[in-house]
Amino acid sequence: MSEPRRRAATRSLMDIALPILVFLGAIGLWEAVVRLNDIQPYLLPAPSLIAQTIVKDWPLLSGSLWVTVKITFSALLLAIAGGVLLAVLFSQWKWVERSFFPFAVILQVTPIVAIAPLLLVYLDAQNAVLVCAFIVAFFPILSNTVIGLASADRSLVELFQLYRASRWRQLTLLRLPSALPYFLGGLKIGGGLALIGAIVAEIAAGSAGQGTGLAFRIAEAGYRLNIPRMFAALVLISVTGIAIFLFFSGLSQLLLGRWHDSERDHET
Missing domain, CATH: 1.10.3720.10 (MetI-like)
Structure with a gap:
């Protein structure tokens, strides 16, 4: 692979990976805030509980x-x-x-x-x-x-x-x-x-x-x-x-x- 193509591939990979990493970091921060502050689900559910709800209520x-x-x-x-x-x-x-x-x-x-x-x-x-x-x-x-x-x-x-x-x-x-x-x-x-x-x-x-x-x-x-x-x-x-x-x-x-x-x- 030529150098320009290698740079373009690396740039494309970073363009994809960076937003995903930032998004996962935000989800992790949300989970941590809910757990550390013991926030009740009726006020703010944790991402893990939301995922469980999607699985549990999927038929509906x-x-x-x-x-x-x-x-x-x-x-x-x-x-x-x-x-x-x-x-x-x-x-x-x-x-x-x-x-x-x-x-x-x-x-x-x-x-x-x-x-x-x-x-x-x-x-x-x-x-x-x-x-x-x-x-x-x-x-x-x-x-x-x-x-x-x-x-x-x-x-x-x-x-x-x-x-x-x-x-x-x-x-x-x-x-x-x-x-x-x-x-x-x-x-x-x-x-x-x-x-x-x-x-x-x-x-x-x-x-x-x-x-x-x-x-x-x-x-x-x-x-x-x-x-x-x-x-x-x-x-x-x-x-x-x-x-x-x-x-x-x-x-x-x-x-x-x-x-x-x-x-x-x-x-x-």
Whole structure:
């Protein structure tokens, strides 16, 4: 292995190992503080007790985890389909963008915690949670894709026009490849926001006694003062969010790593 590659491999290993070591140190400090101060589980459970609770309550928590993950990815898929389609329409016909983009902005700036109880009036709990997750994931994908489609090199656009390329050929051969990095950036944001939207809506549904996801388990455990289960469900939510981010970061690296500067810089 050449010296530059060896240095890059060492740097990559350190980039992975350092956050893990810091995280493990924080967990160890948390465990020590709880044990040395004899803090009761109903105030602050130790990490070891949270891990035991996850194992003990796994049959209950795993079902709720599956509900939350299924709704999150269903909403994300709908947001991808709707956001990309609408972004393409915006890029092709400016009057469509001027007509409908303000509605997307209104949905984005309206707090989802205010929308969720209203949706529960008109929809069943599962569909209300799905719509909430879709709303918060939709705008980042839409706006990033719109910016990406408009970011195509002006010289290349003029070259396509010079050769009288159709709008369809400009879109497929120039604008969509130019928009890919922006779309993947919006996807990383939208994936996390879809989970947040699902959790917020599940809390609202849980308050109405209609939820089944992890947020409902948190609310249920809070009513019963089962604090270790609350933390266990919160850990599963955090792990899910981290997994979503890492998945889309890996996808971005896979699709862009060989040709786009935003990912190539990570390899040097």
